[in-house]
Amino acid sequence: MIEWEGKYSVGVSIIDEEHKKLVDIINKVIVAKQHRDNSEEISEILNEMMKYAHEHFKNEEAYMVKFNYPMYQYHREEHLGFSLRTLSYQSRVINGDYNVASEILEYLKKWLVTHIQKTDKEYSDCFRKNGLK
Numbered sequence: 001m002i003e004w005e006g007k008y009s010v011g012v013s014i015i016d017e018e019h020k021k022l023v024d025i026i027n028k029v030i031v032a033k034q035h036r037d038n039s040e041e042i043s044e045i046l047n048e049m050m051k052y053a054h055e056h057f058k059n060e061e062a063y064m065v066k067f068n069y070p071m072y073q074y075h076r077e078e079h080l081g082f083s084l085r086t087l088s089y090q091s092r093v094i095n096g097d098y099n100v101a102s103e104i105l106e107y108l109k110k111w112l113v114t115h116i117q118k119t120d121k122e123y124s125d126c127f128r129k130n131g132l133k
């Protein structure tokens with residue numbers, strides 16, 4: 001299991017709270033991976049990933065637009081990549097391929113490092129300058 005750590009913080013507490021949901025999702029995948037018949041768990045996790053993408057990315061992007069964040073387009077493309085990836089896992093599950101848990105886990109762990117710890121952190125100064133804490 002992974003735990004939330006200071007290194008994941010983007011310095012804005014409302015965003016950190018949302019990012020903690022991703023850590024929760026990662027832990028659910030770790031648990032689901034240990035179960036032989038985990039098809040329902042995996043479907044549920046993918047629904048949560050879609051919900052996360054829909055709500056959280058929308059919030060981040062709204063701040064970017066509001067604060068005229070220069071890297072908005074690039075950032076949005078990474079978000080889109082997450083949504084598309086989740087959709088492709090969903091369609092595989094619908095087609096009976098439940099063997100995706102390991103791939104989902106690797107993808108989400110990578111997202112934590114390459115997106116949250118890198119791409120997201122790049123907006124910290126901008127968001128904080130505009131009054132978010």
Ligand SMILES: [Fe+2]
Pocket residue numbers: 060075079115119120
């Ligand atoms: Fe982001």
